[in-house]
Amino acid sequence: xHSLETFAQSKLAELEAQNLRRWLVETDRDAGxxxxxxxxxxxxxxxxxxxxxxxxxxxxxxxxxxxxRFGAGAGASRLVSGNHSLxxxxxxxxARLKGTEDACVFGSGYLANLGIIPALAGPGxxxxxxxxxxxxxxxGGKLSGAETLIFRHNDVAHLFELLRTRRKQYRHCLxxxxxVFSMDGDLAPVSALAQVAREYDCWLMTDDAHGIGVLAEGRxxxxxxxxxxxxxxxxxxxxxAVGAYGGYLCASRAVIDLIRTRxxxxxYSTGLPPAIVAAAIASIDIISRxxxxxxxxxxxxxxxxxxxxxxxxxxxxxPLIIGDPARALALSAMLExxxxxxxxxxxxxxxxxxxxxRFTFTAAHQxxxxxxxxxxxxxxx
Numbered sequence: 016x017h018s019l020e021t022f023a024q025s026k027l028a029e030l031e032a033q034n035l036r037r038w039l040v041e042t043d044r045d046a047g048x049x050x051x052x053x054x055x056x057x058x059x060x061x062x063x064x065x066x067x068x069x070x071x072x073x074x075x076x077x078x079x080x081x082x083x084r085f086g087a088g089a090g091a092s093r094l095v096s097g098n099h100s101l102x103x104x105x106x107x108x109x110a111r112l113k114g115t116e117d118a119c120v121f122g123s124g125y126l127a128n129l130g131i132i133p134a135l136a137g138p139g140x141x142x143x144x145x146x147x148x149x150x151x152x153x154x155g156g157k158l159s160g161a162e163t164l165i166f167r168h169n170d171v172a173h174l175f176e177l178l179r180t181r182r183k184q185y186r187h188c189l190x191x192x193x194x195v196f197s198m199d200g201d202l203a204p205v206s207a208l209a210q211v212a213r214e215y216d217c218w219l220m221t222d223d224a225h226g227i228g229v230l231a232e233g234r235x236x237x238x239x240x241x242x243x244x245x246x247x248x249x250x251x252x253x254x255x256a257v258g259a260y261g262g263y264l265c266a267s268r269a270v271i272d273l274i275r276t277r278x279x280x281x282x283y284s285t286g287l288p289p290a291i292v293a294a295a296i297a298s299i300d301i302i303s304r305x306x307x308x309x310x311x312x313x314x315x316x317x318x319x320x321x322x323x324x325x326x327x328x329x330x331x332x333x334p335l336i337i338g339d340p341a342r343a344l345a346l347s348a349m350l351e352x353x354x355x356x357x358x359x360x361x362x363x364x365x366x367x368x369x370x371x372x373r374f375t376f377t378a379a380h381q382x383x384x385x386x387x388x389x390x391x392x393x394x395x396x
Contacts, residue, residue, distance in 0.1 A: 068258030081293030089286030097286030124252035127262030130280030194236025200332030228256025
């Protein structure tokens with residue numbers, strides 16, 4: 016046997032023994048909160064399409080029309096010939112929604128963070144990241160070559176202490192955090208982080224993948240206070256509440272011009288298909304006008320947390336910590352037998368000892384289904 020095969024089989028066996036091996040399961044989505052898996056229609060509580068916009072007739076029609084007009088693919092990177100005319104329209108809408116001068120769209124949220132952070136920080140600089148920041152923020156910090164330090168989750172005092180003792184040793188400092196933490200559903204103290212960043216001349220960057228569309232009238236985590244937080248780098252994705260695909264950065268015009276010039280994941284990636292960009296434009300238009308739709312996912316999540324006697328949800332994401340990966344998998348299988356799709360989240364996605372069921376709530380979830388789900392969980396967990 017080739018040594019590569021031996022290596023792969025050994026690693027898989029090791030993961031299997033820890034209940035940490037992962038599998039791709041064919042799953043089709045239908046209108047509303049329905050997922051079709053193994054021939055069964057399940058009510059999905061693990062989808063990030065919070066507003067169900069990927070299934071919205073206006074969004075699908077916009078994608079079809081763009082494909083007919085521009086074709087199926089962009090054909091090249093944005094800096095060559097893949098910068099089709101829909102990009103400018105999308106970036107203008109994003110900047111308006113986020114209250115910035117300009118925006119830049121990337122191929123995905125992961126690509127955005129791998130490109131933005133190394134374009135702004137490098138050797139001789141300092142990156143400070145929240146301990147529960149998304150993996151792509153951490154990866155971007157490593158790629159930058161800057162000194163990277165971790166501050167305790169949502170602990171502004173710890174961040175302050177790190178800056179007090181270390182900031183003067185570095186040229187520039189970049190502070191990284193999720194706006195809404197993807198596995199816990201809690202919010203970053205964005206306003207407090209912004210105040211500390213100003214005091215120490217740091218650049219605050221928030222990953223608002225799970226905030227846009229569902230918090231603060233759809234504008235996201237930088238707007239949850241009465242006054243917009245001073246966040247010069249508002250990053251996010253178009254693949255959750257926006258229901259399409261891609262990532263973005265909203266910032267000043269000068270910063271966006273620099274990113275377009277220096278972000279390697281933009282320079283060396285083919286542009287998004289026209290259909291995807293058109294779908295995102297249509298979704299943002301809906302988010303901007305539909306107050307009831309924007310509010311629904313958080314309302315549904317809070318209905319669930321009240322029924323489960325859990326802390327009141329801060330976002331559409333609610334974790335139920337189980338601890339043991341095998342038990343989390345068993346509970347996920349039990350829920351699937353009962354007609355609910357809820358994925359077990361295990362290390363290394365979450366810290367050791369915190370395997371969990373991660374529930375996400377969408378505008379399309381029915382209150383009766385939330386009631387049945389919570390009743391079943393109260394009996395078994």
